[in-house]
Amino acid sequence: MKYYLFIFLLALSTSVGLSQNKAENTTAKKSTDSITAKSESTVKGIIIDATSNQPLENVNIVNLNQVIGTATNAKGEFELRARANDTLHLSYLGFKSIKVKVTNDWVDRIEKSTITLTELALALEEVVVTGLQLTGYLEVDIKQVKINTNYRYSISGLSNGYEAGKGQASAVTKVLGSIFNPLDFLYNTFSKKGKELRKLKQMKEDDNIRNTLAGRFDREVLTALLGVNKVDLDEIVSQCNYSLEFVSTANDLQILDAISECYEEYKVLNRGRKKRI
Secondary structure: HHHHHHHHHHHHHHHHHHHHHHHHHHHHHHHHHHHHHHHOOOOEEEEEOOOOEEEOOEEEEEEEOEEEEEEOOOOOOEEHHHHHHHHEEEEOOOEEEEEOOOOOOOOOOOOOOEEEOOOOOOOOOOOOOOOOOOOOOHHHHHHHOOOEEEEEEEEEOOOOOOEEEOHHHHHHHHHHHHHHOOOHHHHHHHHHHHHHHHHHHHHHHOOHHHHHHHHHOOHHHHHHHHHOOHHHHHHHHHHHOOHHHEEEEEEEEHHHHHHHHHHHHHOOOOOHHHHHO
């Protein structure tokens, strides 16, 4: 009798143990699925003109937190990966750019949220166009054409060089300062902005963001992504020894690549500095 009772209790305990393990595995699986779903959650929307209520095509939408972007289709619709409390930056030529906070009830909602953009009032200033007074003689006419005479100087140990502007004494001094004391030149610029500048690699890898920046010259999306203002952005580029001509004529993608190049050089130099210390 005792033998059968022992067998019964052993079977019961084994059954309870298996049930607990199954419950724990189920709970763990649900927790993992919840985390995965949260990381892959998306938001959907339709962007329209506030005046005409017509959909806007090719509006640029960038998730500033996850550093990814997309654009609206012909119906003004978009879908983008996002989590609650992420910030979306919406921009469109001729319209006022806005930032939209992602809320819990927007994430994974089946219905598309409608977002309106307001057109900017543009006041065109008078522009005076002056043509070149060509004479037909190449030697004379070529002097009327402005030539960009910026120079790039190579620094030993680095894969790329520095642009120092026009060939003048101050330009050479600027480069020599970078060669003999490169960390002072770079460290003061980047040390306080490391958190923002770590986004550079993500920005360069996202084709939608690159396409957006390639067609812009206003630095608006770039400053929003990096969390700096336009003055600081121009200062960073100039401190990287790029000329004023480059800063004033480059599109936003070229500025991104310039800062990224300079930042990678800074990290190499900074690692060398830490080893010496």
